[in-house]
Amino acid sequence: MKLVAKILLVFFILIVLAAVSVKLIVGAVNFPVGSSEVDQSKLSERIMLPDGFAYNVFADDVPNARMLRMTRSGDVLVATPNRDQVLLLKRDSNGDGRHDGKQVLLDQLNGPNGLDFYQDWLYVAEDHGIGRIKFDHEAGAVVGDYENIVSGWPEGGNHWKKTLRLGPDGLIYVTVGSTCNVCIEDDELRATMVRYRPDGSGEEIYATGLRNSAGFDWNRDAELYATDNGRDMLGDDYPPCELNKIEAGKFYGWPFANGNNEPDPDLGAGNEDRIKNSVPMVHGFRAHNAPLGIHFLRSDNLPQDYREAALVALHGSWNRSEKDGYKVVSLHWDDMGNIVEKDFMSGFLRDDNVIGRPAEITEGSDGAIYISDDYAGAIYRVTLKD
Numbered sequence: 001m002k003l004v005a006k007i008l009l010v011f012f013i014l015i016v017l018a019a020v021s022v023k024l025i026v027g028a029v030n031f032p033v034g035s036s037e038v039d040q041s042k043l044s045e046r047i048m049l050p051d052g053f054a055y056n057v058f059a060d061d062v063p064n065a066r067m068l069r070m071t072r073s074g075d076v077l078v079a080t081p082n083r084d085q086v087l088l089l090k091r092d093s094n095g096d097g098r099h100d101g102k103q104v105l106l107d108q109l110n111g112p113n114g115l116d117f118y119q120d121w122l123y124v125a126e127d128h129g130i131g132r133i134k135f136d137h138e139a140g141a142v143v144g145d146y147e148n149i150v151s152g153w154p155e156g157g158n159h160w161k162k163t164l165r166l167g168p169d170g171l172i173y174v175t176v177g178s179t180c181n182v183c184i185e186d187d188e189l190r191a192t193m194v195r196y197r198p199d200g201s202g203e204e205i206y207a208t209g210l211r212n213s214a215g216f217d218w219n220r221d222a223e224l225y226a227t228d229n230g231r232d233m234l235g236d237d238y239p240p241c242e243l244n245k246i247e248a249g250k251f252y253g254w255p256f257a258n259g260n261n262e263p264d265p266d267l268g269a270g271n272e273d274r275i276k277n278s279v280p281m282v283h284g285f286r287a288h289n290a291p292l293g294i295h296f297l298r299s300d301n302l303p304q305d306y307r308e309a310a311l312v313a314l315h316g317s318w319n320r321s322e323k324d325g326y327k328v329v330s331l332h333w334d335d336m337g338n339i340v341e342k343d344f345m346s347g348f349l350r351d352d353n354v355i356g357r358p359a360e361i362t363e364g365s366d367g368a369i370y371i372s373d374d375y376a377g378a379i380y381r382v383t384l385k386d
Contacts, residue, residue: 038378042355046347050330052303055345055382056097058370059089063377067163067293068362068370069115072137076362076370076379079124081111081161086124088140089379097381105142106133110155114164114174118198125164125174127155130200149200154179154187159212159229168222172196175226177212182231182255182266191254193226193246209252209278215293215360216246220308225282227291227312230258234265236320240284241291243312243331243339253278260284283339288317289325293360299367301384305332311344313358313371323349328358328371345371345382 038060049055058076059065067079074091076099086106089099106112106124114125122135122142129151134143153162159177167173178191185191193207193216216226228242231254239258246252256264256271260280268275285291293313297306309330316326326349332340348356357375364370369382 038376039355043347046350046355047345048343048347049345049382050342052385053382054385055380057378058092058097058381059099059102059379060377061102062087062089062372062379064374065372065377065379066161066359066374067113067115068360068372068379069117070362070364070370071117071135071140072365073140074364074366075140077105077115077122078372078379079112079115081113081127084109084111086112086115090140099379106146111160113161116164116166116172118166118170118172121198123164123166123172125162127153127160127162129153130164130172130174130196150196150203154189157190159214161214163214163216165216166198167195167224168218170198172198172200173206173216173224175210175213175216177210177214178254181233182264184255184267206248207246207250207252209254209256210244211254213244215291215313217294217296217310219296219310220298225294225296225310227285227294228252228254228281229290230287231255231264232288232319235287236322237287240281240287241289242281243283243285243291243294244279245282247279250279251277253280283331283341285312285314285329285341286324288320290315290317292358293372295361295363295369297369298363301367306330308333311361311369313361315357315359316349316354323352323354325349326354326357328361345380348373348375 064080064082065078069077076089078087088103088105090101093100111127112124116123121132123132131146131148133146136143157179163175165173174194176189192205195204195206212229213226218224224246226244226246230239230241244252255267257275291312292315296310309332312329314325314327317324327346328344330342330344356373359374360372362370371380
């Protein structure tokens with residue numbers, strides 16, 4: 001009996017130590033957990049926008065709201081990858097600032113994230129590939145059967161959500177994130193941007209060395225820019241997260257280099273030639289700010305300084321000793337091609353307290369800007385003040 005008691009005591013101690021270790025790890029990571037509730041009083045007290053802009057809560061009932069797309073009728077599509085659904089939020093027809101109804105457009109998908117339209121098709125990037133279905137923009141409804149046109153992508157891993165856009169050339173562009181923080185990938189599709197014809201044929205790796213480019217968009221000159229999340233575990237302030245100008249066939253450094261072609265301390269040695277031939281970032285965000293969605297503003301009704309600017313959703317840090325990010329910033333190109341970053345929608349983070357995590361940005365035909373928040377389960381609508 002004494003032996004059994006000793007064994008049980010040792011077993012109990014091991015359980016306690018394991019629990020303490022987990023608690024310490026979770027405490028060190030300090031990762032914000034979504035509330036699925038919007039505190040209107042905190043928002044009104046804390047949210048700041050540039051002069052001339054105002055916001056309202058378009059939706060506060062969309063847990064895990066990520067990627068956004070506008071229909072031609074002004075409805076808003078929302079991908080909720082952790083819930084395997086694509087939702088439709090009806091446009092605000094009664095003028096109260098909120099959506100006029102929510103419905104499940106597609107269900108039982110496999111981590112849907114990237115969304116876009118081409119002709120009368122709605123395209124969806126799932127974890128394993130691309131699906132599409134006919135879409136009636138006037139009715140706000142899908143038509144016919146959902147078909148898979150690309151399959152066999154590598155699934156899971158640290159960065160499993162795939163981002164999809166249809167380019168100005170009518171081709172499908174998709175980013176496939178890395179499995180890890182820093183490593184040599186076994187699958188050649190990992191950490192790349194891939195391109196397809198609209199029917200899913202003609203797979204082509206368009207660019208490589210992109211660790212987690214969760215957002216990308218084209219400017220008015222059809223130049224392609226993508227955000228990229230820098231690696232972790234090198235301290236609070238290194239390396240920077242990145243904005244890259246994407247060109248066909250180019251290599252963007254990961255996992256051998258960070259930022260402006262600086263050798264990675266783990267994998268840089270012995271890969272000097274690859275680093276030398278990689279493309280450096282065009283703009284650096286603060287380390288661990290996790291830039292996700294990017295959108296080039298297109299409305300001609302905006303103030304002059306914003307007409308060719310890009311908005312970027314900084315999702316916020318998870319592995320800094322003090323949180324950082326948690327806001328939307330605007331990027332402005334000067335005549336020399338230099339990029340100036342300014343706060344656009346901020347206040348989600350105050351004194352280490354988080355009330356929101358911006359994820360994606362899109363723009364309506366009326367110039368209204370829609371921003372998803374997967375922490376509060378909300379969509380914000382930003383407009384010009386009357």
